[in-house]
Amino acid sequence: MPKIVDAQIRxxxxxxxxxxxxxxxxxxxxxxxNINLIAEQAGIGKGTIYLYFENKRALxxxxxxxIAQSQLASLRAALAEKGTLQQRLERLVLAFARMAEEDSxxxxxxxxxxxxxxxxxxxxxxxxxxxxxxVIAHILxxxxxxxxxxxxxxxMTALRIFSATESxxxxxxxLGYTEQEITRQASVIAHQVLHGIGVHAG
Amino acid sequence: MPKIVDAQIRxxxxxxxxxxxxxxxxxxxxxxxNINLIAEQAGIGKGTIYLYFENKRALxxxxxxxIAQSQLASLRAALAEKGTLQQRLERLVLAFARMAEEDSxxxxxxxxxxxxxxxxxxxxxxxxxxxxxxVIAHILxxxxxxxxxxxxxxxMTALRIFSATESxxxxxxxLGYTEQEITRQASVIAHQVLHGIGVHAG
Amino acid sequence: MPKIVDAQIRxxxxxxxxxxxxxxxxxxxxxxxNINLIAEQAGIGKGTIYLYFENKRALxxxxxxxIAQSQLASLRAALAEKGTLQQRLERLVLAFARMAEEDSxxxxxxxxxxxxxxxxxxxxxxxxxxxxxxVIAHILxxxxxxxxxxxxxxxMTALRIFSATESxxxxxxxLGYTEQEITRQASVIAHQVLHGIGVHAG
Amino acid sequence: MPKIVDAQIRxxxxxxxxxxxxxxxxxxxxxxxNINLIAEQAGIGKGTIYLYFENKRALxxxxxxxIAQSQLASLRAALAEKGTLQQRLERLVLAFARMAEEDSxxxxxxxxxxxxxxxxxxxxxxxxxxxxxxVIAHILxxxxxxxxxxxxxxxMTALRIFSATESxxxxxxxLGYTEQEITRQASVIAHQVLHGIGVHAG
DNA sequence: GATGAATGAGCATTCATTCAT
DNA sequence: CATGAATGAATGCTCATTCAT
Numbered sequence: 001m002p003k004i005v006d007a008q009i010r011x012x013x014x015x016x017x018x019x020x021x022x023x024x025x026x027x028x029x030x031x032x033x034n035i036n037l038i039a040e041q042a043g044i045g046k047g048t049i050y051l052y053f054e055n056k057r058a059l060x061x062x063x064x065x066x067i068a069q070s071q072l073a074s075l076r077a078a079l080a081e082k083g084t085l086q087q088r089l090e091r092l093v094l095a096f097a098r099m100a101e102e103d104s105x106x107x108x109x110x111x112x113x114x115x116x117x118x119x120x121x122x123x124x125x126x127x128x129x130x131x132x133x134x135v136i137a138h139i140l141x142x143x144x145x146x147x148x149x150x151x152x153x154x155x156m157t158a159l160r161i162f163s164a165t166e167s168x169x170x171x172x173x174x175l176g177y178t179e180q181e182i183t184r185q186a187s188v189i190a191h192q193v194l195h196g197i198g199v200h201a202g
Numbered sequence: 203m204p205k206i207v208d209a210q211i212r213x214x215x216x217x218x219x220x221x222x223x224x225x226x227x228x229x230x231x232x233x234x235x236n237i238n239l240i241a242e243q244a245g246i247g248k249g250t251i252y253l254y255f256e257n258k259r260a261l262x263x264x265x266x267x268x269i270a271q272s273q274l275a276s277l278r279a280a281l282a283e284k285g286t287l288q289q290r291l292e293r294l295v296l297a298f299a300r301m302a303e304e305d306s307x308x309x310x311x312x313x314x315x316x317x318x319x320x321x322x323x324x325x326x327x328x329x330x331x332x333x334x335x336x337v338i339a340h341i342l343x344x345x346x347x348x349x350x351x352x353x354x355x356x357x358m359t360a361l362r363i364f365s366a367t368e369s370x371x372x373x374x375x376x377l378g379y380t381e382q383e384i385t386r387q388a389s390v391i392a393h394q395v396l397h398g399i400g401v402h403a404g
Numbered sequence: 405m406p407k408i409v410d411a412q413i414r415x416x417x418x419x420x421x422x423x424x425x426x427x428x429x430x431x432x433x434x435x436x437x438n439i440n441l442i443a444e445q446a447g448i449g450k451g452t453i454y455l456y457f458e459n460k461r462a463l464x465x466x467x468x469x470x471i472a473q474s475q476l477a478s479l480r481a482a483l484a485e486k487g488t489l490q491q492r493l494e495r496l497v498l499a500f501a502r503m504a505e506e507d508s509x510x511x512x513x514x515x516x517x518x519x520x521x522x523x524x525x526x527x528x529x530x531x532x533x534x535x536x537x538x539v540i541a542h543i544l545x546x547x548x549x550x551x552x553x554x555x556x557x558x559x560m561t562a563l564r565i566f567s568a569t570e571s572x573x574x575x576x577x578x579l580g581y582t583e584q585e586i587t588r589q590a591s592v593i594a595h596q597v598l599h600g601i602g603v604h605a606g
Numbered sequence: 607m608p609k610i611v612d613a614q615i616r617x618x619x620x621x622x623x624x625x626x627x628x629x630x631x632x633x634x635x636x637x638x639x640n641i642n643l644i645a646e647q648a649g650i651g652k653g654t655i656y657l658y659f660e661n662k663r664a665l666x667x668x669x670x671x672x673i674a675q676s677q678l679a680s681l682r683a684a685l686a687e688k689g690t691l692q693q694r695l696e697r698l699v700l701a702f703a704r705m706a707e708e709d710s711x712x713x714x715x716x717x718x719x720x721x722x723x724x725x726x727x728x729x730x731x732x733x734x735x736x737x738x739x740x741v742i743a744h745i746l747x748x749x750x751x752x753x754x755x756x757x758x759x760x761x762m763t764a765l766r767i768f769s770a771t772e773s774x775x776x777x778x779x780x781l782g783y784t785e786q787e788i789t790r791q792a793s794v795i796a797h798q799v800l801h802g803i804g805v806h807a808g
Numbered sequence: 809g810a811t812g813a814a815t816g817a818g819c820a821t822t823c824a825t826t827c828a829t
Numbered sequence: 830c831a832t833g834a835a836t837g838a839a840t841g842c843t844c845a846t847t848c849a850t
Contacts, residue, residue: 010834029319031233035820045836047822056820108319114376115317117231117310126376156387159373160394164362167369171361174316174328185358192362192398196390208809237845238812247811249847258845433723435637439824440833449832451826460824512723518780519721521635521714530780560791563777564770564798571773575765578720578732589762592802596766600798616813641841651815653843662841815847819840826836 014052016042021063026105030060030118061124064113067106068128071099075135085143089161089190092136094183096169101179111170132166133158140197149197157197164193216254218244223265228307232262232320263326266315269308270330273301277337287345291363291392294338296385298371303381313372334368335360342399351399359399366395418456420446425467430509434464434522465528468517471510472532475503479539489547493565493594496540498587500573505583515574536570537562544601553601561601568597620658622648627669632711636666636724667730670719673712674734677705681741691749695767695796698742700789702775707785717776738772739764746803755803763803770799 020042024033035056039046053059078095079088100107114125136158143149151157168189172182222243226235237258241248255261280297281290302309316327338360345351353359370391374384424445428437439460443450457463482499483492504511518529540562547553555561572593576586626648630639641662645652659665684701685694706713720731742764749755757763774795778788 006834026319029233031231034818046820047836047838048834050821051834112314112318115310115372116314117228122376129373129377156390159377160366160370160387160391163365163370163373164394167373168362168365170317171331171365171369174324175331175361185362188358188398189362192366192394195397196394236843248845249811249813250809252846253809430723433637435635438822450824451832451834452830454825455830516718516722519776520718521632526780533777533781560794563781564774564791564795567769567774567777568766568798571777572766572769574721575735575769575773578728579735579765589766592762593766596770596798596802599801600794612813640839652841653815653817654813656842657813811848811850813847813849815845816843817845818843821841822837822839824836824838826834827832828834829832 013042013044013048017044017049017052017059018063018066021059022067022105022109025060025063026109029112030056030121035059057120060121064110064121064124064128067103067110068125068131070103071106071110072128072131072135074099075132079135079139085139085148086187086190086194088139088143089165089193090186092161093165093169093186093189096166097179097182097186100169100173100182107170129162132162136161149194151197160196161193164189164196215244215246215250219246219251219254219261220265220268223261224269224307224311227262227265228311231314232258232323237261259322262323266312266323266326266330269312270327270333272305273308273312274330274333274337276301277334281337281341287341287350288389288392288396290341290345291367291395292388294363295367295371295388295391298368299381299384299388302371302375302384309372331364334364338363351396353399362398363395366391366398417446417448417452421448421453421456421463422467422470425463426471426509426513429464429467430513433516434460434525439463461524464525468514468525468528468532471514472529472535474507475510475514476532476535476539478503479536483539483543489543489552490591490594490598492543492547493569493597494590496565497569497573497590497593500570501583501586501590504573504577504586511574533566536566540565553598555601564600565597568593619648619650619654623650623655623658623665624669624672627665628673628711628715631666631669632715635718636662636727641665663726666727670716670727670730670734673709673716674731674737676709677712677716678734678737678741680705681738685741685745691745691754692793692796692800694745694749695771695799696792698767699771699775699792699795702772703785703788703792706775706779706788713776735768738768742767755800757803766802767799770795 017038020038021033024038024041027033033056035049036046038059039049042049049059053062075092075095078091081091083091110125110128113121114129116122133155137154140149140151140154140157140161144151168185169182172185219240222240223235226240226243229235235258237251238248240261241251244251251261255264277294277297280293283293285293312327312330315323316331318324335357339356342351342353342356342359342363346353370387371384374387421442424442425437428442428445431437439453440450442463443453446453453463457466479496479499482495485495487495514529514532517525518533520526537559541558544553544555544558544561544565548555548558572589573586576589623644626644627639630644630647633639639662641655642652644665645655648655655665659668681698681701684697687697689697716731716734719727720735722728739761743760746755746757746760746763746767750757774791775788778791
């Protein structure tokens with residue numbers, strides 16, 4: 001009964017495909033990326049990829065989902081530890097900066113889907129955006145319950161924080177700033193956001 | 203000597219091509235967009251487009267430049283009038299929101315180039331980003347000279363403002379917020395940015 | 405010693421494959437038919453089919469042979485009973501009409517092979533055609549010996565009878581005639597054929 | 607104004623494609639035939655074929671139509687001349703035999719469509735079959751008006767004649783008979799058909 | 809200059825077949 | 830024996846680009 005081993009091998013292959021797909025899609029974009037090349041780089045035959053994913057689009061979408069899960073996990077881990085809102089916001093910037101650096105392909109392929117023109121891909125990326133915002137909203141609510149701040153529109157505030165953090169990291173990278181230069185902005189950004197919210201609610 | 207008329211006709215055709223290109227590229231992205239269709243919609247033969255642009259990539263790049271000029275002009279017009287920094291930052295958000303609404307195609311095709319995976323397109327879009335930042339830096343310096351604020355790193359501050367404004371507008375649109383809902387955030391964003399900078403430097 | 409049972413099971417599986425193959429090939433033709441689907445519908449794994457048939461072509465050829473045997477048996481049964489040549493020719497038309505109706509898949513897959521462009525399949529189908537003709541020739545010779553008719557070229561006469569009977573049934577079906585309408589022609593066709601031969605040799 | 611020449615060149619190219627298509631389809635059948643090869647043999651680029659025909663299927667259908675027109679013209683020409691019904695029926699066999707010999711590709715690709723399993727192709731081929739039958743029905747009616755014969759069901763009679771002539775030619779060719787051997791049967795077949803109808807109606 | 813017919817590189821996808829289990 | 834995961838050859842079709850008119 002080689003089921004367990006099989007399942008493991010299968011999952012490993014699947015992950016290898018997703019990884020190579022992220023690499024190719026990040027390098028060339030959806031249309032220019034070559035499925036056959038992805039298969040080759042994943043060390044499998046070109047027909048095999050279709051045993052794991054229905055077609056090129058499905059592979060792309062599932063790759064987006066995979067990225068989403070991974071990045072969200074990183075984010076949650078970064079914000080799990082308690083602390084002041086200032087500290088947590090700083091950690092948010094650092095988390096985004098690290099993600100963008102360490103898993104650059106995934107970060108960029110996700111952002112390009114979110115802001116690209118393909119509606120289907122944008123819809124999928126937007127799902128993850130909602131999750132990001134939920135994570136941010138969650139720490140805002142914790143701070144609010146702790147009497148740290150007083151917020152009227154949690155949703156919009158979360159979106160402003162998202163712009164000030166993830167979008168900032170993205171723009172900074174596009175402009176060629178290093179991770180170090182970006183992380184150095186963490187405290188300033190946290191400060192900016194905090195005062196934008198209206199600290200010391202009490 | 204029909205030179206002047208010819209030149210005018212030629213320029214008009216060029217503009218028509220650029221307009222239709224923006225529409226198609228915004229609708230389908232670079233790869234999926236069809237050059238022949240753009241030519242047809244511009245009312246010219248499909249060979250003619252190559253008398254105006256070297257190839258599809260060149261057309262895309264020049265379209266980006268054209269968008270850049272137009273949007274930069276809007277931005278400068280919006281910030282030309284004097285006022286407090288708070289007012290000017292509010293106008294910045296409003297300007298981006300209006301651009302995203304009224305010239306939606308251009309706005310999105312530009313943003314998708316800036317954050318997309320194609321290096322050549324990103325490089326071109328980045329040029330415009332530098333110009334945006336220069337405009338923002340300019341009003342910051344004016345405010346600084348007026349003693350309104352005190353800034354250490356103008357460049358990074360401008361980038362933070364960019365994230366808090368244009369990227370915010372972009373994200374908000376992706377999430378489906380209306381122009382009204384977005385513009386309503388103008389004053390809050392301006393306030394957030396101002397306090398992030400550290401107003402009342404003195 | 406489960407030999408006998410095994411052999412029975414094996415033969416049953418083989419027949420099931422042939423039946424499903426006939427169905428699929430009749431539905432889609434050789435190229436469009438899907439081996440994996442045939443295996444699935446026969447209730448076996450897709451690798452198993454290759455334990456029974458060398459490849460897709462061999463399966464098709466053997467299916468043709470299987471059809472041939474079955475149809476030839478029907479034909480012989482229909483003509484076994486004695487009678488006048490007129491009666492037997494009528495029974496011939498009826499036999500073809502019934503075959504085309506009751507085992508429509510087999511009838512059409514055979515005819516399409518006989519008249520199709522694939523030389524290998526046509527060669528196989530032609531073998532059966534020779535057998536059909538032999539059956540027809542046999543009853544002609546019996547009638548001849550009985551002094552009923554006088555024939556010069558038995559082979560060509562048999563072929564003319566084949567055209568007037570099986571090909572007639574095929575064409576009529578293609579045109580949408582019902583079995584009833586076709587069988588109603590049996591006596592006329594028999595009559596036509598008989599007078600074509602030159603009855604009452606004596 | 608090179609319109610006329612252009613139209614001629616265009617039509618010539620179209621005919622060349624149709625001719626090569628008939629050759630390839632006759633050689634390999636629809637599925638196995640290679641569009642790129644047809645283009646190559648027609649002396650054009652592989653993209654060019656799609657300027658003349660929407661896709662492979664459309665090319666096949668139009669090829670069938672083209673064959674139909676051509677063969678029907680041959681048939682009508684063969685039967686245009688007046689004569690006794692016996693003479694005309696003999697000419698019918700000869701016409702089919704000549705078509706099958708001289709334009710063998712067309713003849714077989716048409717017959718394989720008529721009797722093949724592809725419904726779309728069969729439907730198209732059936733249209734031509736109706737025309738064949740109409741031509742046969744026409745000479746029957748002429749003979750009837752001339753008091754030569756008396757027929758009850760013209761439609762079915764025409765179909766019986768079709769089987770006895772075209773299908774006979776087809777079967778004979780499949781069996782390897784030469785054109786000479788086939789044409790030698792013309793008078794016998796005409797005789798068979800005539801007596802089947804019931805000559806000397808009076 | 810303007811045109812559009814012609815071109816062919818390029819690629820996603822299918823499916824008969826193999827073979828390790 | 831039976832299986833089905835893996836394979837890769839094979840191909841219809843699109844569309845940016847060229848160039849004769």
